[in-house]
Amino acid sequence: MELDSGMDDSLEGDVAEQLRARRAVLAVSGGRDSMSLMHAAAASARGNIACIASFDHATGAHSARAAALVTRVAGELGLRVIAARASTAGRTEADWRTQRWSFLRRVALEHSAHVATAHTRDDQIETVLMRAMRGAGARGLAALEAGNASDHAVLRPLLARSRADVAAYAARTRLEWVEDPSNARANHLRNRVRHDLLPALTRARASLANELLSIGTRAAALRAEIERFVDRELDLELRGGSILIARESMLRYDAEGLALLWPAVAARVGATLDRRGTERLIAFTTEERRGARMQLSGGFEAVSHRGVLIVRRIDGGVPSGTLGLSAGVQVGGFRFDARDEDVVSLWSAKLPVGKALTVRTWRPGDRMVPAGGDARRVKGLLRDAGIDAASRGSWPVVLAGDEIVWVPGVRRSSAASVRSGRPVVTYHCERLR
Numbered sequence: 001m002e003l004d005s006g007m008d009d010s011l012e013g014d015v016a017e018q019l020r021a022r023r024a025v026l027a028v029s030g031g032r033d034s035m036s037l038m039h040a041a042a043a044s045a046r047g048n049i050a051c052i053a054s055f056d057h058a059t060g061a062h063s064a065r066a067a068a069l070v071t072r073v074a075g076e077l078g079l080r081v082i083a084a085r086a087s088t089a090g091r092t093e094a095d096w097r098t099q100r101w102s103f104l105r106r107v108a109l110e111h112s113a114h115v116a117t118a119h120t121r122d123d124q125i126e127t128v129l130m131r132a133m134r135g136a137g138a139r140g141l142a143a144l145e146a147g148n149a150s151d152h153a154v155l156r157p158l159l160a161r162s163r164a165d166v167a168a169y170a171a172r173t174r175l176e177w178v179e180d181p182s183n184a185r186a187n188h189l190r191n192r193v194r195h196d197l198l199p200a201l202t203r204a205r206a207s208l209a210n211e212l213l214s215i216g217t218r219a220a221a222l223r224a225e226i227e228r229f230v231d232r233e234l235d236l237e238l239r240g241g242s243i244l245i246a247r248e249s250m251l252r253y254d255a256e257g258l259a260l261l262w263p264a265v266a267a268r269v270g271a272t273l274d275r276r277g278t279e280r281l282i283a284f285t286t287e288e289r290r291g292a293r294m295q296l297s298g299g300f301e302a303v304s305h306r307g308v309l310i311v312r313r314i315d316g317g318v319p320s321g322t323l324g325l326s327a328g329v330q331v332g333g334f335r336f337d338a339r340d341e342d343v344v345s346l347w348s349a350k351l352p353v354g355k356a357l358t359v360r361t362w363r364p365g366d367r368m369v370p371a372g373g374d375a376r377r378v379k380g381l382l383r384d385a386g387i388d389a390a391s392r393g394s395w396p397v398v399l400a401g402d403e404i405v406w407v408p409g410v411r412r413s414s415a416a417s418v419r420s421g422r423p424v425v426t427y428h429c430e431r432l433r
Contacts, residue, residue, distance in 0.1 A: 019155065023112065035170065036158070053082050054067055058086040069176060114154065117155070124144045125198070126193050138222045143219075236265065325351075352423070353425050357425075362378055362407075396408055
């Protein structure tokens, strides 16, 4: 494909500026906006592209065509593509988002890069309105501007451009793309907002779009200031996927202060607090209830233990059954992949293929024989590795037959360490955040 290298194009200039001095994994779906991002980045910031990440949601023939288009055009542009396909088709927007972002974050982590998406100014307007409709606070109202100043931010090079700007760029550069038929379905909230609600509101109030953008910008500034305050003033401890803070330190703040601080604190372990959840957590903080616990949305809970407040995932949300070990299998917050790569840490193991390989979560009474040692309780191995009690119930153990041979990140047995020429398969475990 021949590129228009004219750097006077303002859209390409935006992309070059946003990607400057950063490595980026470009999220490209095959739609018009993401194909425009890929083309503009190849023309203006090629050296900053780590790779193209393309995820096929397996929702029909159009998704397969879109994935094939991304691979072909990226190849014509001389860009590397990493593609993946959902093993099962999601049914909701939330399902698709979870699958897509799990893939994108993994690729970005592997390349020590940021994820860059093709969201536009119109997407920001719609998102702020949707968040306002459900009563979001500053964290939610920041919408797509959230974390722009963060070292781990999602990059959005087209956020200052309108959807019409991107359409004009795509037409001028004669790009190909695939239309997603789900964008026209009225059963998706965003489509109803985009096609019905927002146009009607704008006819009644012409300044609405700019006002929504202003709300998002001011909310993003407040959110960034809160994050800096949390880093500077709160003594947080992140331990095994749980966040811990002394109750006394939170009691220094009134309810309004806690309403700003708790969402930022909980987000450090992936918990998202809505308004009701925040109010309940404020009451939980101020009431003296030793040993109490409270369920939060999204599979999280708050626990009060010996003067410490803990936000963590609920162990009961982790599958308790035994699963066959295979590439892509997930147990709780852990994902396993089979790749023929060197074993360089306790997060990888070469396992025998002559026995059935399974994975499940730790159970009280589990024992294993670590390589070079005697039989030990797995509980003690987890404790020695610094795994707190709150996380042990969701920690995976891998079995060959009925023998525990690997506790990812902790220890391996001789069966997963000494190979003596027998057939093996190499598995790697990733802790998802």
